[in-house]
Amino acid sequence: MNEALRRKAAIVGIGATEFSANSGRSEQRLAAEAVLAALEDAGLTPDDVDGIINSDFDATNQIDVINTVGLRNIGAYATIPHGGGSPCGTVAQAAMMVASGACRSVVAYRSLNERSGHRYGSSEAVPTFPWVYGLHAPYGLIVPAEWTAMHARRRMIEFGDTREQWAEIPVTFRANANRNPRAMMHKKALSRQDYLDAPILAEPLCRYDYCLETDGAVAYVVTAAERAGALRSVPVYIHTAVQSAAFPIWYQTNWYRDSLTTGSEMVALGEALWKKSGLRPGNIDVAQIYDHFAPLVLTSLEDLGFCRKGEAGAFVGEGRISSSGELPLNTAGGLLSEGYIHGWNLILEGVRQVRGTSTSQVKDVEFSLVTSCWGAPTSAVILSR
Amino acid sequence: MTQQMTALPRPLPQIDRDHEEWWAGLRRHELLAQECRRCTQRIFPPQSLCPYCHSPEHGWHRLAGGGKVYSWVTVRRPSHPWFADKVPYPVVLVEMDEGFRFIGSIDCAPEVLREGLRVEAGFEDINAEVTLLRFRVVRTPG
Ligand SMILES: [Zn+2]
Numbered sequence: 286m287n288e289a290l291r292r293k294a295a296i297v298g299i300g301a302t303e304f305s306a307n308s309g310r311s312e313q314r315l316a317a318e319a320v321l322a323a324l325e326d327a328g329l330t331p332d333d334v335d336g337i338i339n340s341d342f343d344a345t346n347q348i349d350v351i352n353t354v355g356l357r358n359i360g361a362y363a364t365i366p367h368g369g370g371s372p373c374g375t376v377a378q379a380a381m382m383v384a385s386g387a388c389r390s391v392v393a394y395r396s397l398n399e400r401s402g403h404r405y406g407s408s409e410a411v412p413t414f415p416w417v418y419g420l421h422a423p424y425g426l427i428v429p430a431e432w433t434a435m436h437a438r439r440r441m442i443e444f445g446d447t448r449e450q451w452a453e454i455p456v457t458f459r460a461n462a463n464r465n466p467r468a469m470m471h472k473k474a475l476s477r478q479d480y481l482d483a484p485i486l487a488e489p490l491c492r493y494d495y496c497l498e499t500d501g502a503v504a505y506v507v508t509a510a511e512r513a514g515a516l517r518s519v520p521v522y523i524h525t526a527v528q529s530a531a532f533p534i535w536y537q538t539n540w541y542r543d544s545l546t547t548g549s550e551m552v553a554l555g556e557a558l559w560k561k562s563g564l565r566p567g568n569i570d571v572a573q574i575y576d577h578f579a580p581l582v583l584t585s586l587e588d589l590g591f592c593r594k595g596e597a598g599a600f601v602g603e604g605r606i607s608s609s610g611e612l613p614l615n616t617a618g619g620l621l622s623e624g625y626i627h628g629w630n631l632i633l634e635g636v637r638q639v640r641g642t643s644t645s646q647v648k649d650v651e652f653s654l655v656t657s658c659w660g661a662p663t664s665a666v667i668l669s670r
Numbered sequence: 671m672t673q674q675m676t677a678l679p680r681p682l683p684q685i686d687r688d689h690e691e692w693w694a695g696l697r698r699h700e701l702l703a704q705e706c707r708r709c710t711q712r713i714f715p716p717q718s719l720c721p722y723c724h725s726p727e728h729g730w731h732r733l734a735g736g737g738k739v740y741s742w743v744t745v746r747r748p749s750h751p752w753f754a755d756k757v758p759y760p761v762v763l764v765e766m767d768e769g770f771r772f773i774g775s776i777d778c779a780p781e782v783l784r785e786g787l788r789v790e791a792g793f794e795d796i797n798a799e800v801t802l803l804r805f806r807v808v809r810t811p812g
Contacts, residue, residue: 408750412679419683420715421773423802424761425745425753427681434743435763442741442785488744488758488780532721540763541715541771545741 286377286384286526288561293384295513295520296376296668298327298506299633304469304624307401308500315502316345316396317353323504324354328517329390331355334506336382336391338375341366342627344403345396361388369577369658372628373666376655377526379507389508395629396502404498406430417536430495430578432538434487436660437580439545441489443595446580448489450598452480454579454614455493455621457606462618464608465644469497470622494579496620503629505636521639524652524669525562529554530662537660546595548659551588555665559590562667564652566591569667571638571647572612572654573631576619581659589656589665608645616645631655632666639668680752682800688718695730696801699793702730703770714770735791736808737766744780764789764805774803782807 300322302308302315310318324330335358337347347362363378365371372395379391399405406428414422426432440446459475462468475493483491513520531550533542542549559565566589574582583597591612592600606614617623617634624630635655637643656665685693692715695702704716708725719726741763748754760780765771776789788808795801 406749408681413682413684415684416686416689417715419685421761422681423683423796423800424773424775425748425750425756425759426743426761426773427753428749431743431745431749431761435741435761438743439741484746485744486747488746535715540741540773545763 286380286561288563290380290384291562292522292524292669293510294380294507294523295510296505296523296636297508297513297516297518297520298323298325298329299503299636300324300326300505301467301503301630301633302501304467304499304501304626304630306469306498306500308398312396312398312402312502313345313349313353315398315500316350316394316504319396319502319504320350320354320392320394323392323506326518327506329506332358333390334392335359336361336379336388338363338365338378338391338393340364340368340371340375340395340627342368343395343397345394350394367662369575369628370661370663371657372632372664373526373655373657374528374664376507376523376632376666377528377664380523380526383507383509389512391507392504393507394502394504395626397627398500399625400498400500402500406495406498417538421538429537430490431487433578433581434490435540436545436584437489437494437578440580440583443546444598446583446598448481450602451494451579451583452477453601453606454576454582455480458576458615458619459622461608461616461645462622465617465623468618468623469499470618490578493621496577497622497625499624499626501624501626503626503633505632519640521636521668522670524667525558526664526666527554527557527561528662528664529557534662537658539660546584548584548588550663551585551659554663555589558665558667564667568652569612569654570650570652571616573615573619573635573656575628575631575656575658576615576621577658579621582614585656585659588659608647613645613647616643616647628657635666635668639670678751680796681750682796685799689716691730692716693800695732696793696803697799699801701733701735701766701772701791701803703733703768705729705731733766733768733770733791737764737789737791739763739783739785739787739789740765740771741785742783762789762805772803774805776805776807778807
């Protein structure tokens with residue numbers, strides 16, 4: 286979305302199921318529960334909704350949500366692709382749908398039984414892999430952690446990154462999760478020593494570098510800015526939402542282009558974000574950075590311009606990213622410690638920070654940043670009061 | 671289900687229309703980069719059209735086989751049953767002297783690996799259709 290759409294739409298409702306290892310319910314039911322919760326939060330009814338959005342990885346068809354929630358007035362729908370790169374792109378899409386006048390209120394959802402059902406971190410029970418995957422799966426790089434370890438190693442080679450530096454990410458996010466009763470890791474402490482002692486799974490990564498596997502669903506509701514003020518909730522304006530792909534780009538396995546430690550789509554995303562928002566990294570009060578793997582949080586911070594290339598290992602030290610630091614990150618615990626709703630739960634926490642309802646609330650939040658997956662066509666949104 | 675899982679064979683590539691010539695190169699023990707006949711740009715991985723001039727006509731540039739380890743992963747917990755008795759195993763990303771990178775296995779222990787280690791392309795015939803890359807560490811004489 287361009288400058289003309291700045292603050293033309295607002296997130297007016299958020300909803301989520303519990304995050305667990307076994308929901309005991311279908312993904313379709315979880316999606317409906319999250320959508321109903323988001324509508325309740327906004328003070329809207331199913332009849333108010335005329336647009337619906339989801340992500341390409343979602344097994345819950347929009348038809349299932351229409352039929353369970355009873356959405357009788359859907360006149361526009363979209364599915365945003367690229368898995369973990371899609372979440373903030375759905376916000377951009379929703380903003381365009383309401384700001385253009387095509388829709389009055391749009392609901393977006395993500396639902397998955399990622400722990401009790403199909404686990405993204407397990408190998409596909411298939412004998413052959415399609416092109417690109419076929420270039421690495423036969424050698425034993427099968428799941429995202431094994432792909433990402435190649436990028437993480439390269440950070441060590443180029444920048445001298447250490448596991449002591451990487452520990453700052455999971456340990457800080459876990460402390461945030463420990464304050465968040467919704468978080469899967471709410472009651473589990475994580476110390477630096479726990480991290481350093483953890484068995485290495487795909488060297489140089491250990492289990493605490495990996496995001497969680499979660500059953501659950503989240504949803505949010507977007508409406509045009511001029512309607513938002515009349516609703517029940519405190520409106521959270523979509524200041525700017527952007528998407529970016531790059532050329533060339535490879536399905537999270539970007540080993541064939543110039544750099545393994547710079548994501549050209551994330552760099553382009555940052556450039557678009559700052560240009561279209563009229564803001565700079567220093568304007569951001571709190572950020573939810575997509576944390577499927579801890580070292581990629583560092584690469585995202587560099588690519589977005591929060592620090593210079595190669596310096597994020599030092600940047601995240603000295604408490605800078607803690608909830609009372611200069612740039613608090615992933616204040617609900619993130620995908621590493623709150624839950625893995627494929628990046629969508631980060632949007633909800635970005636909204637809470639603007640509302641003032643986070644369990645690790647940052648003071649006087651004016652601009653709250655949320656980003657999506659590094660290494661795929663990706664997206665970001667700046668939310669504001 | 672568990673029995674099926676443990677019986678899974680080694681994961682193999684699907685060899686599709688746009689990439690069969692590249693895989694045919696590996697079967698001949700040749701490591702190839704795609705070369706556009708019109709604009710002479712070389713690319714890897716191959717594409718169905720040249721992304722620079724959109725010509726569908728391409729040939730293949732055979733790489734000499736020498737390169738250096740650019741990055742590597744040592745898998746210590748297997749994610750696929752076929753690899754369960756192979757851990758820990760290293761997988762390397764090699765930058766060839768001509769500038770293209772390839773994933774492959776390598777004939778050394780993980781402890782030997784370091785950035786810049788000289789290697790050469792080797793080939794492991796799996797079946798009639800598939801040959802995979804298996805790099806060899808270049809042993810310096812003496
Ligand atoms: Zn060409």
